[in-house]
Amino acid sequence: MADAATTLLLERLRAIASRKQRFSYDVRGNSYVTSDLIAAYNVPVGKEGLPDLEKVLEHALDNDAIVSGYRNEDGKIIYTSCRLFTDAPNALNFAKAQGQSSVYNWNRWAEVLVEGVEVPNSISTERPT
Secondary structure (H helix, E strand, O other): OOOOHHHHHHHHHHHHHHOOEEEEEEEOOOOEEEOOEEEOOOOOOOOHOOOOOHHHHHHHHOOOOOEEEEEEOOEEEEEEEEEEOOOOHHHHHHHHHHHOOOEEOOOOEEEEOOOOOOOOOOOOOOOOO
């Protein structure tokens, strides 16, 4: 995964992440996701216990083409490959099946917790900038 288009996508995602606290980006449509619900896939982690952006992008391109990122309490960007939903029940069921503790509701700019899944300490409910 080292062609010019992929390199440009990686650079674009890193540039967005440097400016935003939280974002969701459609990598096929080259546009921000600004509405509905985002639920993350369970993508394998890389070094430092965090998902590697290249693996996240590869997974996103093979699946639903949404890459999200948020800055955790330590200032590190956590990237995830995501799926977009228009209804909360399906988003929550998908998140639970993926072992995710929450989905993000862009309509309300808020985390929605998944019942029955342990919540990590790094969840943030701040509005993105």
